[in-house]
Amino acid sequence: MPKINRLSGCTDWIDLDFVERQRTPERAMKLGIQLQLAGVSLSNTVSILEELGVDRSRKAVHDWVQKADLQPTEGRSPNHVAVDETVIRINDQQFWLYAAADPDINNLLHLRLFSTTTTALTEIFLRELRQKHDVESAVFLVDGAQHLQTALARAGLRFQTERNGNRNAIERIFRELKRRTSSFSNCFSHVEPQTAENWLQAFAAWLNAPN
Incomplete structure (x- = not known):
């Protein structure tokens, strides 16, 4: 299975329409979401963002994943x-x-x-x-x-x-x-069961995402 190497892939599947205030550059938010879903801990994700000059909390990164409402793409016709x-x-x-x-x-x-x-x-x-x-x-x-x-x-x-x-x-x-x-x-x-399910849905979207 592809892991961290997938971070160089396309990020168009991450919809940031939930953002109300542009406190964080869009590219940094997408990277934070990718890192979290790829298996990087919240603490390490925050550290990587800090190296890029973006200072955000672990809760902020967690909330990005939750609020993005990522889910597998609909409309497939599998055999x-x-x-x-x-x-x-x-x-x-x-x-x-x-x-x-x-x-x-x-x-x-x-x-x-x-x-x-x-x-x-x-x-x-x-x-x-x-x-x-x-x-x-x-x-x-x-x-x-x-x-x-x-x-x-x-x-x-x-x-x-x-x-x-x-x-x-x-x-x-x-x-x-x-x-x-x-x-x-x-x-x-x-966490609440709904929070876990939201993360699992986001994981599925990440797993399906094109590189």
Whole structure:
């Protein structure tokens, strides 16, 4: 997976319309957001910005990521969709991260954080996915989880069980996500679930961004 070397890539995917006062140069704000999503700590991000003559707090950088409201681009028409879930810990509580990816291009299509995992919540996730992307003719790749298969069947979506092959794309993305959150021991501390989900959405946008 690309890591820090991606900082030299395009930044057009970062929308700064949320900025009300131009206290910080736009280029510095985009760099701060990139650094955070690439795995650089808030403290080190602040230090790098200071070297560029930009003096901002860790909270300011954190707020840039949150307020930018970054999400995966909508309107895709994938041939395959790999769907899976993994556990994320927030303040010592378990949450389930649902994610859908296009395995042909290793892009995340949609993700959501839920406090539990049920067929009903899976149906909500799929409904949101269908609102954002044209997946009606796609083949969904899933593991043996019964609630995933039941929700897909109820939605009239085609799926097949696949433990390897193209479905490995979602596993690779999850590994990168857990590598990125390793500084939290795969746990977000002292944050609200919505804050964690906002960061995860921003991470997905960064992961999909062109270089």
